[in-house]
Amino acid sequence: MNSTEKALVLKVGRFRESDCWLRLLTPSRGVFNAFAFGGSRSRRRFVGCLDPLSHxxxxxxxxxxxxxxxxxxxxxxxxxxxVRKDSSRTGMAVNCIRFIEAIEVGAGDGGVAYDLLLETLRMLETGGGNIDFMPWFFRAKLVFSLGYTPDFLVCGTCGEAVGAGHGYQFGIEKGQVACPTCLSAGKPLDGLARPISTGVLRALDWIQRSSPSDWVTVAMDHEVRRQCAQVIELFVAYHLGLSWENGTYKKV
Ligand SMILES: [Zn+2]
Structure with missing residues (x-):
């Protein structure tokens, strides 16, 4: 039985004379492959549809x-x-697509990934997207949207709101903040933990609540940005089992 669905085209390959295969992302199926037989010859059935980044x-x-x-x-x-005619924006879009492919988005997560990628492409199309932020904001937002949602503004042990002082830590495994009081009382975080400033915690909270259209005007202190990006990459690596190396994601 046929169904009609909106899809984002992630990748296209051609084989034989006129046949194509496509890797697609749809809300109900996630990422999957499909064939368009006679696709590159047909003048009517697939006009302009068989290119990556097409909706x-x-x-x-x-x-x-x-x-x-x-x-x-x-x-x-x-x-x-x-997005297509600007190589920097094309690069950012491809980076997002590779991440979606690497985490093997299935049917259950299709809607979340599809909405985020579509909204990101729309933002890039309007001329937004800073290469310093965009790729890891996307990874952060997707991992948070998939249900890994740390509370960056509350101590995971005592429930106190994060204040203005020093001495906080963030535990990667449980996605939990530990306040200086709990740490000095000898309640350390399990597993991999990093010292973290309250500025970085607030920036991470903002990223978690932001949407791609908010990323256009973002400004962030260089050091805050560096630390946020580091926490996000550790968090993604631990929870999704991936790391970013030499332009591609690897299973770790
Ligand atoms: Zn505490």
């Missing part, structure tokens, strides 16, 4: 034997021309 309404079916997914036709909704 498309596809009619999706299955092969006669039921073994694989087949695209019957598509209508292009948007192809983000501003």
């Amino acid at each position: 498309v309404l596809f009619t999706i079916g299955t092969s006669r034997t039921g073994d694989y997914t087949v695209l019957e036709e598509g209508s292009l909704l948007h192809n983000f021309p501003g």
Whole structure:
């Protein structure tokens, strides 16, 4: 049976004379592969739909034997021309796509990943997106949206709100803050923990509550940015089992 679904095209490959395979992200299926037979020859069924970064309404079916997914036709909704023609913005978009592929977004998380990627592409299309922030903001926002949601403003042991003083730590495994009082009373965090300033905790809280349109105007002290990015990469690595090395994600 056919269904009609909005999809973001993550990757396209061509084989034989005129056939294509596509890696797609949809809210209900997550990331999956599908074939567009005769796709690169058809003038009507897939006009402008068979390129990465396209947002498309596809009619999706299955092969006669039921073994694989087949695209019957598509209508292009948007192809983000501003992102395509600017190599820096293309790079940021590709970085986000690689992250989504690396964490193997399934059906259960499809909606969250699809909404975030679409909103990010729209933000990039309007000319937003700073290379210093965007890629790791996206990773942070996605990992938080997948349900790993630390409370950066409250001590996980005593429940006291984070104040203005020094001596806080953040535990990567439980995603918990420990206040100086609890630490000096000998209640250390389990596992990997890092000293963290209250400025960094507030910045992480802001990222957690932000949406891509907020990232356009963000300004952040260099040192705060460096520390936030470090905490996020440790958090992603621990909870999703990934690390970012030489332009690609690796399972760790
Ligand atoms: Zn405490």
